Each structure stands twice: as C-alpha cells, then as structure tokens.
Amino acid sequence: DITSAYILPMVMALHCYGCTYQTMLEPWRNMAELKSFVLIVPEGLQNSWNAKYCCGHALKQNINDIEFLHLVIQDVVSSINQQQQQQGGEEQKNVLSLSVKEDFIYGVGWSNGGYMVTMAAKLFLAISPISGHRYDVSIAAIFGQEEEEESHITRSRPIGLFMHHAVDDPFVNIHGCCNSVHCCCGISNYDDENVCVSAFDFFREWSTDINHCELTPLMPQEEQIQQWGQDEDINGGGVQCFSSAGCGDSLDKVLIDGKDEDEQLISTTTTTTMARVNTTFCIHPHGSGHFNTRLLQKSFPMTEDIANFFAKDACEVYHDASEMNTKQGAGVWDYNNQICICNNGFEGLYCARTTQESAIDIKTEQILMEDEKKNDVLFVLFERIVLFLCISIVVIVFLLLSRRRLVTSLFRIFMEKIEKREKRQKGWHPVNTNEEEDSQELEMNVVTK
Secondary structure, X not given: OOOOOEEOOEEEEEOOOOOOOHHHHHHHHXXXXXXXXXXXXXXXXXXXXXXXXXXXXXXXXXXXXXHHHHHHHHHHHHHHHHHHHHOOOHHHOOOOOEEOOOOOEEEEEEOHHHHHHHHOHHHOOEEEEEOOOOOOOOHHHHOOOOHHHHHHOOOOOOOEEEEEEEOOOOOOOOOOOOOOOOOHHHHHHOOOOOOOOOHHHHHHHHHHHHOOOOEOOOOOOHHHHOOOOOOOOOOOOOOEEEEOEOOOOEEEEEEEEEEOOOOOEEEEEEEXXXXXXXXXXXXXXXXXXXXXXXXXXXXXOOHHHHHHHHHHHXXXXXXXXXXXXXXXXXXXXXXXXXXXXXXXXXXOXXXXXXXXXXXXXXXXHHHHHHHHHHHHHHHHHHHHHHHHHHHHHHHHHHHHHHHHHHHHHHHHHHHHHHHHHHHHHHOOOOOOOOOOOOOOOOOOOOOOO
C-alpha cells in the first residue's frame, strides 16, 4: 500500500532548427520510461528557437522563448498535480501517487535546441547541450541580470552541465563561429565580440563562473583533436569526456542591505555549503559531425549517458547539502541497478521527498479522509432531511387537495338537496294512494298556497 506521493523529475527536450518535436521525442521516450522521468517535448514557432545567436523565424521575430518554456513548465506542473488531486481519495490509496515540482527539471537540446537550453539554463537543475551553446557565459547573463549588478546576485545553487560536441561539426564549429569560419544559419555573421567563444572556452567559463569548480581539466589543443576517431577504448569509440573537479562545493551569496549616505550599496556576504554538481564536456571524434547523418537517436551515441547524468543529479543533488548542512546528498545513484538508494530521512524513487514531509502528508491525508467521511455522513443526513421534507410537502399538498375535493363534494351534495327541496315545495309532488287502489294510478293535486 503506497500512501505517500512520489516526486518525479521532469526532462525537457528541445529540437534542432527546422526539426519537429518528434526529433527529440523518439530518442527520449524510452529513456523517460526507463528512468521514470516526466518528459516534456515542446515545439518552437516555425520549428525554431530564439537563442540570441540562432536561429530562424523565432530569432528574427525576437520571440521570448525563455518565457514560453517557463510557461510550458508551469502548465505541466499545474495539470499533473491537479489531475492527481482529482484522482485522489480512499479508493486510490493502493495506486502510486505522483507529483512534480517546477524546480525539479532538467534540459537537453540539440543544435538550435542546444543553444536554447543554455540560454534558458536558469529554468533547469542541470542541462545537456548537444552541438550548440550560447557564447556569453556569466552569472549575470545566465540569470538575466545586468552586468553591473553581477556581484549583487543571490543564487541558490549551481547548474550541472553535460555538454557534447564533435570535432568535425560542419554546422557549429567546435572552435567557435567567427567570420573566418563558416557556420550554419548565419551564426558566424554577428559582430558581437562573444561570437568566437569555442566549446572549450564555454566549458571553462561555465566551470569557473557558474559552478565554481576548484579545478578545470586541461583541454586538448586543436592539433591534438584532429586525429581523434581512431581510438576505440574510451566511451564507445573515441569519445573523450573531461570533468571539472570540486564544482558547486560552496558559493558566496551577496545580499543587498540598502545604500549608505553616498548612495553606495551596502551588502553582506555569506558562504553556503552545497552538494557537488557534475560539470563534464564530451568531445566526439571525427565522423560524428552534427549527429544528423541519420536520425539523432542513431547518430548520437550517448542519450542514455545523459539520462543517467540527470538521474544521478536528481538522486544526489536535488536536495543539496545546504538544506541538510552536510556534504551528504539525499541519495546515491546505483548505476548497476539503475535506482536511487536513499539516505536516512529521504524516500521516493529519487529520494526527492523527506520522511518528515511524508509523515506530514500522511497525517494531512488522514485528516482529509476523516473530514471526508464526516462530510459524507452530513451529506447523507442532509439528503434524508431533504427527502423527508419533500415527501412531507407532497403529503400535505395531497391532503389539502383531497380535503378541498371532499369539502367541494359535500357542499355540492348539500346544495343539490336544497335545490330538490325547493323544487318539491314549488312544483308538483306525488300523492300516495290507498292500498286497494291500483298501484299504477297516481293522483296529482295542485298544492295551493
């Protein structure tokens, strides 16, 4: 008997430029079922996303796709939770109850979707961009603040990163799209100074500025990666992954207390302990290209790795150490059995629910059930009272009508007798004959006044 709700992570998958939602639905449908994710696969206006540097109609029309994705997430959360509440009750107590939270979501995107998922990174706990990324990386840019206010931003946690790029990508160059290197969809035609940010530089900046990693890996040089594609000993044929160390271990929060007499901001700084987040860059070898030679699910070899990345983060990082004042997360992801093993105080498929929350909810559920039973008794009593009143009214009306008919009938009989009596007094009346006379003979006498 499962009486407590299980909170599941959501995953939003964003398609490439010119693609439909089906592009991401096909490879991620099975992953969502295997990992118990709630999968969200939106489609951009005219199959494009406005990711500042890419692409198409959404970019030209300056569509606010970040807000669109935010509204989609809110709508999904509201719809699922309302549906679960409507299906609740005593008859559902043996059914697994599920819920979702707006802050328990991950994002994966390919090409234009990769750009978009990095642009909307503040909506997600962790992201996995494939063959595309934004070029401006800073706390201010990621969280939508002005550059001069960057030092005054208060944040609650870093954002996990699991990015993928191929060394021979002909559409989005791994070394950055500059005017000297042709890239797809006019990406290289911008004059912005950030346009030439390579995938390597993006990863370093994300590691240091966003996730506060202690150490970043030594990235290979351009001449080194030109020969990749021959090794078969790393992650399925030449894919090499690099991870930064000590990411998200601590973060300084700067809180604005006000301004002094000279209009200078007065602030206080606090350091918050956090669980470590994964920050990894996987470089795919020659022959991978833009992962579009066939369907993405067949061209891209690490969809399940991304799913495991999200599952591990959901298990170990969602309830981060700042909530528990410890470096231990809510659970530990077991790769062999593909399950989240909960630490003390947590429960659920992804240990996203505290036992205290569960106890409160169970007690609340019991109270609601008791109230529901009381309401049922009162409702039945109310029904019976209403039924009794209705029957009483019908009987009274019937009696009144019957009494009226009786009175009317008696009155009619009485009036008829009066009329007959008056008629006898005014007109002829029969005279009785002697017994000897013929009984058939009648003598009528006129009664004179």
